[in-house]
Amino acid sequence: MSLLDVERLTVDLATPQGTLHAVRGVSFAVDRGETLCLVGESGCGKSMTSLALMDLLPKAASRRAVRLSFGGVELGDLSPARMNDLRGNRIAMIFQEPMTALNPAYTIGDQMTEGFRRHKRVGRAQAEARAVDLLGRVGIASARERLGQYPHQLSGGLRQRVMIATALMCGPDLLIADEPTTALDVTIQAQILRLLGELAEEFGLALVLITHDLGVVARIATRVAVMYAGEIVETGAAADLFAAPRHPYTQGLLDCIPVPGRTPRGSRLGAIPGVVPSLVGALKGCAFRSRCRFARPDCETDIPWRVDARGHGARCVLA
Amino acid sequence: MTILIETRDVSRAFAVGRGLFAKKRMLHAVNGVSLAVREGEVLAIVGESGCGKSTLAKMLLGLLAPSAGAVLIGGTDARSLARVEIARRVQPVFQDPYSSLNPRRRIADIVALPLEVHRVGASGERRRRAVEMLERVGLPARLAPAYPGQLSGGQRQRVAIARALVMQPEIVICDEPTSALDVSVQSQILNLLMDLQRELGTTLVFISHNLAVVEHIATRVAVMYLGRVVEEAEAGALFGAPQHPYTQALLASALTPEPGLGVPDLGLGPAFPDPLSPPAGCAFHPRCNRRFAPCDAVEPVLQPRAGGRVACHLAGV
Numbered sequence: 163m164s165l166l167d168v169e170r171l172t173v174d175l176a177t178p179q180g181t182l183h184a185v186r187g188v189s190f191a192v193d194r195g196e197t198l199c200l201v202g203e204s205g206c207g208k209s210m211t212s213l214a215l216m217d218l219l220p221k222a223a224s225r226r227a228v229r230l231s232f233g234g235v236e237l238g239d240l241s242p243a244r245m246n247d248l249r250g251n252r253i254a255m256i257f258q259e260p261m262t263a264l265n266p267a268y269t270i271g272d273q274m275t276e277g278f279r280r281h282k283r284v285g286r287a288q289a290e291a292r293a294v295d296l297l298g299r300v301g302i303a304s305a306r307e308r309l310g311q312y313p314h315q316l317s318g319g320l321r322q323r324v325m326i327a328t329a330l331m332c333g334p335d336l337l338i339a340d341e342p343t344t345a346l347d348v349t350i351q352a353q354i355l356r357l358l359g360e361l362a363e364e365f366g367l368a369l370v371l372i373t374h375d376l377g378v379v380a381r382i383a384t385r386v387a388v389m390y391a392g393e394i395v396e397t398g399a400a401a402d403l404f405a406a407p408r409h410p411y412t413q414g415l416l417d418c419i420p421v422p423g424r425t426p427r428g429s430r431l432g433a434i435p436g437v438v439p440s441l442v443g444a445l446k447g448c449a450f451r452s453r454c455r456f457a458r459p460d461c462e463t464d465i466p467w468r469v470d471a472r473g474h475g476a477r478c479v480l481a
Numbered sequence: 482m483t484i485l486i487e488t489r490d491v492s493r494a495f496a497v498g499r500g501l502f503a504k505k506r507m508l509h510a511v512n513g514v515s516l517a518v519r520e521g522e523v524l525a526i527v528g529e530s531g532c533g534k535s536t537l538a539k540m541l542l543g544l545l546a547p548s549a550g551a552v553l554i555g556g557t558d559a560r561s562l563a564r565v566e567i568a569r570r571v572q573p574v575f576q577d578p579y580s581s582l583n584p585r586r587r588i589a590d591i592v593a594l595p596l597e598v599h600r601v602g603a604s605g606e607r608r609r610r611a612v613e614m615l616e617r618v619g620l621p622a623r624l625a626p627a628y629p630g631q632l633s634g635g636q637r638q639r640v641a642i643a644r645a646l647v648m649q650p651e652i653v654i655c656d657e658p659t660s661a662l663d664v665s666v667q668s669q670i671l672n673l674l675m676d677l678q679r680e681l682g683t684t685l686v687f688i689s690h691n692l693a694v695v696e697h698i699a700t701r702v703a704v705m706y707l708g709r710v711v712e713e714a715e716a717g718a719l720f721g722a723p724q725h726p727y728t729q730a731l732l733a734s735a736l737t738p739e740p741g742l743g744v745p746d747l748g749l750g751p752a753f754p755d756p757l758s759p760p761a762g763c764a765f766h767p768r769c770n771r772r773f774a775p776c777d778a779v780e781p782v783l784q785p786r787a788g789g790r791v792a793c794h795l796a797g798v
Binding site for chain 1: 529530633663664665667668669671672675690692693694696697698716720730731733734735736737738739740741742743744745746747749755
């Protein structure tokens with residue numbers, strides 16, 4: 163069994179218009195040393211999926227799953243106290259915007275050591291020594307002085323490094339990163355992504371990375387899951403999925419992005435007409451069919467998941 | 482080619498407070514930039530946050546006065562032109578279509594407003610032209626009475642483009658026009674901008690941090706770093722043979738969806754400079770892995786090089 167095994171995860175949100183099915187039966191698994199990328203556009207349910215794993219969903223949301231097992235433990239059965247013991251300890255998370263994820267009123271040192279001291283029951287000196295060590299590992303110079311600084315005294319790139327170091331404090335098995343580089347400049351993004359990859363390898367982490375950026379996915383994922391309207395529509399090894407996408411949505415997304423050297427300059431880019439269907443109420447058949455140029459009558463029925471021998475699967479009548 | 486708009490050694494500084502009692506410091510957002518925008522071209526200005534590209538855009542639009550230097554529109558100093566005169570010739574499309582459209586006005590009224598300001602035609606004529614423009618940017622006429630809140634992000638950005646084009650300005654300044662949009666919508670807006678540019682001959686200044694997009698649509702590119710232009714060249718030359726180490730790092734950091742290539746090591750230090758206290762000499766030298774003797778003392782100036790201009794001591798070596 164994999165370190166993280168998710169089967170038919172659903173997240174429902176109560177809204178004034180009715181129940182919004184944000185995540186609709188998502189299944190995936192991640193092992194140590196693997197990087198799984200959940201990719202999709204806004205509203206596809208990728209962030210809700212990550213919050214569901216952390217049991218950090220908003221109050222209006224409810225989570226159900228056939229299986230939600232982490233290291234053999236069923237997360238759905240855990241009491242809030244037991245979940246608190248796991249969260250930040252064996253499962254850690256990095257958020258998109260380090261300025262809002264860090265508390266402006268506490269020093270870097272306070273925030274880095276708080277969880278470690280609570281989970282590992284050690285003293286301040288020991289916790290600070292580990293914080294200094296990790297800040298050095300994520301490439302922050304004069305780490306000892308940084309502990310006394312406040313978040314506003316650091317640049318965006320440095321704050322995100324602090325977030326990563328903080329997530330690694332307790333030596334987690336699983337790291338969930340939700341758009342960790344979206345708020346950063348491109349040169350800083352490359353540095354942070356390299357760092358995440360190196361650390362994942364060094365610490366034997368299982369990494370779940372949530373992003374909308376197919377360029378990032380192609381460069382760092384071992385496996386990719388493409389999400390659309392709360393469902394995984396295609397999954398496979400990164401090399402297979404990018405070489406031969408099987409779902410029209412994945413194909414469409416890739417056609418939208420100009421690739422220097424491949425897309426003739428000034429040529430028309432691919433486009434996906436239409437908008438994502440409402441996720442309020444029941445949705446039958448393929449959610450993408452209203453925007454799909456290959457749509458046909460049987461797209462309105464429930465479409466089985468089709469997977470090939472290499473584990474490259476898609477939910478499409480054409481696959 | 483005719484130069485439509487030009488900046489001559491233009492600078493803009495802001496006084497930035499550091500607390501209630503601390504003395505304010507000057508932040509030099511744009512520092513001695515000379516750029517010319519020629520008729521019919523797509524000039525891209527690229528750079529990372531804090532490089533001054535948006536401040537430069539505001540000065541080109543006449544929304545912000547330079548603290549030194551001058552902006553020339555059609556050869557005339559913008560300071561001697563009336564606001565409406567500048568607005569008739571230069572129009573903006575901003576990044577966030579959620580905050581750039583008045584939520585309490587109908588789509589047709591938003592697009593017709595520039596016509597009203599410039600007193601073009603009677604109200605029926607203005608409305609007809611607004612609806613015509615909406616259709617031109619791919620919005621059905623039935624959306625004319627809708628409010629921005631009823632539209633998707635991509636549709637709103639189309640409204641912003643229609644409003645910018647309705648007076649047929651000479652130049653449209655697009656400041657990160659697709660950054661707030663999803664990938665599938667982003668490509669539609671880029672297609673629209675390319676179509677309109679070809680059909681109407683509008684000159685575009687395209688400000689972006691997305692190198693793949695810039696390479697796709699720009700004819701000329703200026704790269705900014707900490708308030709200065711460090712390199713400028715025809716798009717083909719710049720992407721084919723970037724001269725400045727910063728341009729090289731920027732191009733290398735563009736992650737295209739090609740698996741197996743990994744994330745490149747840019748060889749840059751983690752020290753992102755503080756715009757409030759820029760380093761001496763070349764502003765990029767603390768991160769540059771090819772710095773040598775003069776870099777931390779002498780500031781390089783833009784010099785002609787390989788069909789463009791570059792500000793780097795290496796260029797003379």
